[in-house]
Amino acid sequence: MEPTVRQRYLALFSLFASLPAMAITFQTRLEKVEWKVDGDQFECRLSQDITDFGQGQFVRRAGEQVTFRLQARERWLGAGSATLVAAAAPWQPGRGDINLGMVNVVDNGPMPFNSTQQQGTRLLTGLLEGRSPLVRHRTPDGGEGIEVRLMPVKFNKAYHDYLDCTTKLLPVNYDQIKQAQINFPGGGADLDDVSRAKLEIILQYMKADPSVNHIELDGHSDNGGNRLTNLDMSRRRGLAVTEYFKANGIPESQIVLRFHGERYPLVPNTNAANRAKNRRVTVHLSRDPMPPAPTTPATAPIKPAATS
CATH class of the missing domain: 3.30.1330.60 (OmpA-like domain)
Structure with a gap:
């Protein structure tokens, strides 16, 4: 029998309550999860805000396949290699997590990493299966473990809007x-x-x-x-x-x-x-620099008279 929404919520809350105490976990409460879709003919973005962390984003540029990245408000992730996982939902017994390999993390900007296109595509497929994109790493001082998780709820409608955006992309970037x-x-x-x-x-x-x-x-x-x-x-x-x-x-x-x-x-x-x-x-x-905007007559400099 298909689990009810309430059963899914209870299973997820049980999962998060059981996480090790030494791990710092960032995710948005289920009732507050929202997916956003925006973009143009150059790039399409499918994103979810992550409470107290920043945002998880799927980005597809024209001429390429999708990649996954995190946008962090603070330097929560230290430099090094993080593990990228398509995590199984607790209401899907018998399914294990899928380890998608490592991503290289930098700690000198708001975008700690970009996944490969293969990893990004697999994470999207996992979301359609009810899996959560999950990043496991450590704090910059190498101390506490960190988990950053996106939630799969409300995903299907946003995914269809994202697909509509991708049909308008240019063939190349x-x-x-x-x-x-x-x-x-x-x-x-x-x-x-x-x-x-x-x-x-x-x-x-x-x-x-x-x-x-x-x-x-x-x-x-x-x-x-x-x-x-x-x-x-x-x-x-x-x-x-x-x-x-x-x-x-x-x-x-x-x-x-x-x-x-x-x-x-x-x-x-x-x-x-x-x-x-x-x-x-x-x-x-x-791309040549754009010419400066013309000055208005009121502020235009006076040109010197031509000399013979």
């Missing part, structure tokens, strides 16, 4: 897209379907993030021709990418083009496969 490579494996300077697809993803990100407003393009060739021919081919490839950006709304003033011929091979030009890899344009995105 800035770290993944800031350095890209457009290949010309067949020779020549024409963009193929694969190259256009890569450029479309870059454009999609730039249109979503106006702070990315500078593109550096470097054209390259293999060593199949003479030096001048290779230099011209690398220029034509860079121009093909430049024109694609311009045709899709990127101002020419934001683009810097360089071309190098065969000077900087990615791999040695020793076979056909390697030569194909060297026929490329690298795309580097960066």
Whole structure:
């Protein structure tokens, strides 16, 4: 028979009452547990406040899987390795805790650690099974043990809202897209379907993030021709990418083009496969500082008169 909500509450209270006296345990009372979902096209967050500690957060960035992290108001966790556990609920007899391995804890900021993506995914799966994300560690002085626990109650509705958020994420994040490579494996300077697809993803990100407003393009060739021919081919490839950006709304003033011929091979030009890899344009995105806000006429400085 499925246990009632009251039975679950009583089982959890019994569990916490039985914890060793030397352990400091942080968790929110069941009746006060709330899950929050927020985010945008760059990142989705699913979080629960932890009384007297801070917050537990599941964070999924665009282009990545979810990770789990703690946000601490005080330096409760000492540097070192903590144990991450998907803890079984006391109303599920016969189920043991699942040890998900260690996480490296730092003690010099509000975010003591980030889990791996595999650990984050397994913790979410555990929550759907009624398990609690649990972190076991020690205080900074290496003395008392600490347990930080998130509660699985009220999770399903928040999880559905979180999934809705993830459907709006961009296909990549800035770290993944800031350095890209457009290949010309067949020779020549024409963009193929694969190259256009890569450029479309870059454009999609730039249109979503106006702070990315500078593109550096470097054209390259293999060593199949003479030096001048290779230099011209690398220029034509860079121009093909430049024109694609311009045709899709990127101002020419934001683009810097360089071309190098065969000077900087990615791999040695020793076979056909390697030569194909060297026929490329690298795309580097960066965020230039935003220009200062214009001053109002009332406070604008007076410019000196021009001298002849």
